Amino acid sequence: MKTNPTLYQWAGDIQTFEILFESFYYQVLKDNLLGGVFKDMSSQHIKHVAHFVAQVFGGPSLYTSEDRGSHAIMIGHHIGKMLNEEQRQRWVQLLLLTADELALKSDPEFRSAFVGYLEWGTRIAVINSQLVNNPMASEEPMPTWGWGETGGPFVQGN
Template sequence: MKNIPTLYEWAGDMPTFENLFAKFYTKVLKDDLLGEVFKNMSPDHVKHVAHFVAEVFGGDKLYTTEDGGSHAHMIGKHIGKMLTEEKRQRWVHLLLQTADEVGLKSDPEFRSAFVGYIEWGTRLAVINSTLTDNPMHTNEPMPKWGWGETGGPYLSDKN
């Protein structure tokens, strides 16, 4: 059996993710709908999101080791933000537009997995943004996203 690359390996490397999210958040800050939501983001926000997504896609565990993050920590960033479906859709649209602009791999298999994760993650963000308390326990695992395996992001032989 052939060694199947992770989504992270297929996409490129950490500079690929850092470049994608740096250019993306430049757009977000200028956006009429999203700019207000992100205007006070920390200077490390872009790096943390790049590390988080890269780790979820099978890259080095920089978010959990260097950034001191966890899935519960990322969920916590959305608590009380009162995000709307309109904002979620704009966020997704800008990210996919940026992915095209920076030359992120565009083969159907990769993009399907990428969009699947973005849809899943942003829908969780909207749900959690209406809460006042974080529903995640700190010991819950980071999600792992692959090429479309059944079982979702937590039920994987790779955990």
């Protein structure tokens, strides 16, 4: 029985994600709306984001092992940043434009999952950016994203 590839496998490999985010953040730093938000990012930021998204998409656990990150740490990077909807939308727009420029897989199924994750993740980032304390416990698992599964703001059993 053949199993479906992960989003990571379908997209390519770790280099695919590293090139995507290197190219993307190059554009972000030049952007009038986002440049100021990211001008002081660490030298490791781009690699960490690439590793985080690759891991969420079913790739190797580089973010949690090599980068010593966690979901709580990623959430923590957004606390107090006071991001707004216009910045969120521009971030998504620039990433999708970069994906197109680099010819990231563009089949409807992959792009649907990719956009779904970007919408979910960036909306969480904006919510958490309004907080002063990290709401996530350090032992919370990393999110995983597949071909169509979604979480929800609901509690099962209600």
